[in-house]
Amino acid sequence: MRLKTPREKRILYTKTTVRWILYYVLILLFFTIMTSGTYTKPMLLVPAAICIAIGNDVMAAAVTGAVCGFLTDMACGRLFGYNAVLLTVFCVAVSLVFELYLRNKFANYLWITALVSFLQCWLDYKFYFEIWDYENDERIFYHVTMKVWIYTVISSVAVYLIYKLINRFLMPKEHLTIEEVIKTS
Amino acid sequence: MREFLKSTRFKVLLAFLAFLVGIMIYAVTKGGYSLSGASFVQTATKPFRFVSNGISMKMERVTDRISHADAYYEENQQLKIKIGELNKQLTDYDDLKKEVEELRKLVVIKEQHPDEIFSQPAEVLGYVTNDPFKGFTIDKGSSDGIKPYCPVITPEGVVGITIEVSATTSTVRTILSPDLSIAAVCSSTNTDFGIVEGTVLTAEKNNTKLTHLSPDHKLKEGDLIITSGNSGLFPKDMAIGTVKSTGFEANGISACAEIEPCADIARLGSVFVILDFTGKKEDADAAKDTP
Numbered sequence: 001m002r003l004k005t006p007r008e009k010r011i012l013y014t015k016t017t018v019r020w021i022l023y024y025v026l027i028l029l030f031f032t033i034m035t036s037g038t039y040t041k042p043m044l045l046v047p048a049a050i051c052i053a054i055g056n057d058v059m060a061a062a063v064t065g066a067v068c069g070f071l072t073d074m075a076c077g078r079l080f081g082y083n084a085v086l087l088t089v090f091c092v093a094v095s096l097v098f099e100l101y102l103r104n105k106f107a108n109y110l111w112i113t114a115l116v117s118f119l120q121c122w123l124d125y126k127f128y129f130e131i132w133d134y135e136n137d138e139r140i141f142y143h144v145t146m147k148v149w150i151y152t153v154i155s156s157v158a159v160y161l162i163y164k165l166i167n168r169f170l171m172p173k174e175h176l177t178i179e180e181v182i183k184t185s
Numbered sequence: 186m187r188e189f190l191k192s193t194r195f196k197v198l199l200a201f202l203a204f205l206v207g208i209m210i211y212a213v214t215k216g217g218y219s220l221s222g223a224s225f226v227q228t229a230t231k232p233f234r235f236v237s238n239g240i241s242m243k244m245e246r247v248t249d250r251i252s253h254a255d256a257y258y259e260e261n262q263q264l265k266i267k268i269g270e271l272n273k274q275l276t277d278y279d280d281l282k283k284e285v286e287e288l289r290k291l292v293v294i295k296e297q298h299p300d301e302i303f304s305q306p307a308e309v310l311g312y313v314t315n316d317p318f319k320g321f322t323i324d325k326g327s328s329d330g331i332k333p334y335c336p337v338i339t340p341e342g343v344v345g346i347t348i349e350v351s352a353t354t355s356t357v358r359t360i361l362s363p364d365l366s367i368a369a370v371c372s373s374t375n376t377d378f379g380i381v382e383g384t385v386l387t388a389e390k391n392n393t394k395l396t397h398l399s400p401d402h403k404l405k406e407g408d409l410i411i412t413s414g415n416s417g418l419f420p421k422d423m424a425i426g427t428v429k430s431t432g433f434e435a436n437g438i439s440a441c442a443e444i445e446p447c448a449d450i451a452r453l454g455s456v457f458v459i460l461d462f463t464g465k466k467e468d469a470d471a472a473k474d475t476p
Contacts, residue, residue, distance in 0.1 A: 034314045035310075035311045035314060036311060037311075037312070038312045038319070038451055038452075040315055041315060043314075043315075075313070075314040076314045076315060076316070077313035077314075077316060077320050077322075077349075077356050132363075132364075134363050134384070134385050135363075135384050135385060135386070136384065136385040136386050139385050139386065139389070140317050140385055143317075144315055144317050148315050
């Protein structure tokens with residue numbers, strides 16, 4: 001690994017700080033959107049947590065998953081910590097899967113988001129509606145749960161683009177380009 | 186000169202002058218109305234004068250702006266400050282108006298239910314995300330004396346109960362939810378007792394359901410359903426909703442009715458929390474009634 005000059009270290013530190021501030025500003029923005037109005041809304045915090053988990057290490061992914069989960073619990077009136085546990089597990093898994101097996105590509109992100117958000121929505125339905133054996137509870141699954149899931153998958157495209165933009169300018173490069181290698185050597 | 190005075194030209198001029206004086210005297214006798222000739226000229230020249238006057242006024246304004254720029258700037262600044270002050274007063278006025286309206290509603294409810302202790306009007310902060318039963322959060326909490334399982338109402342009728350209370354906010358479960366059961370009775374017959382409990386189907390239409398009715402009930406469309414006060418969760422005689430339709434339960438043993446809540450639960454602005462009332466059950470017992 002190439003040694004960094006003090007100036008490069010300073011730039012890296014600043015960029016990382018700004019990047020994380022932006023990540024969390026967006027998380028708060030998504031929370032605000034989720035808690036506004038009465039219409040069915042996408043679970044924006046799920047794709048946001050996955051986006052962050054994909055590009056960062058496991059610990060950062062876990063913390064972000066927990067934060068997004070707590071905010072989801074507050075927004076959805078769920079037991080405080082329920083979604084935090086779920087999203088922490090999902091984010092850690094996503095971070096590991098992308099580190100070991102998958103490339104950071106949009107298609108991979110999309111199907112992973114679709115899977116994770118479906119699991120989150122399905123578990124929410126199971127624990128908060130089906131388990132209580134409400135009459136006609138399957139209507140909630142088709143009219144609310146599935147709707148929320150579809151909205152989440154659609155909105156995840158916009159979330160991905162926003163986070164991609166942030167990463168493009170502020171994410172430190174993992175690999176050197178050919179030009180940089182030539183220049184270094 | 187003598188020749189000019191004796192000339193025909195002079196005589197013609199004099200005659201013309203006399204004609205003009207004559208016109209002048211005639212004009213005096215018209216009492217303010219224009220002579221027909223003058224009127225014609227006025228009409229014919231009107232568009233030109235209009236344009237010309239416009240140009241002149243514009244020029245004057247430009248000159249005026251240039252010459253009084255400082256004074257206008259000063260005046261503009263003062264007016265801006267004044268507008269700011271007036272806007273602030275308007276905002277204060279709107280806030281006061283809103284507060285007075287809320288308090289007026291509270292007075293009406295208080296007159297109807299003198300034995301109950303109400304909270305200050307609580308604003309609805311937002312609805313619980315994607316909740317099919319329209320649960321919501323209000324901006325009053327335990328620091329305002331609110332506890333879990335306190336009834337939440339509007340001047341129109343019952344809305345729900347508080348289920349989770351923090352220092353400054355509370356989450357409300359509405360009467361659309363199957364997890365909230367309220368003992369109720371028909372206001373007109375006072376004999377048709379039942380339990381108001383939401384269902385998935387009725388919640389889709391923002392309605393609730395009156396269950397466990399006697400099969401020979403006398404309920405009809407439009408009847409008002411009120412709290413019976415038996416459960417100790419809600420005070421007696423509070424409006425819940427009106428009967429929309431009646432029918433039988435799936436088991437065929439008891440009857441039921443779809444109830445349209447008096448309060449528009451999907452569009453709430455502010456609510457009141459009943460902190461205490463005669464016959465209130467202890468929190469622990471109340472909790473058992475609400476899963």
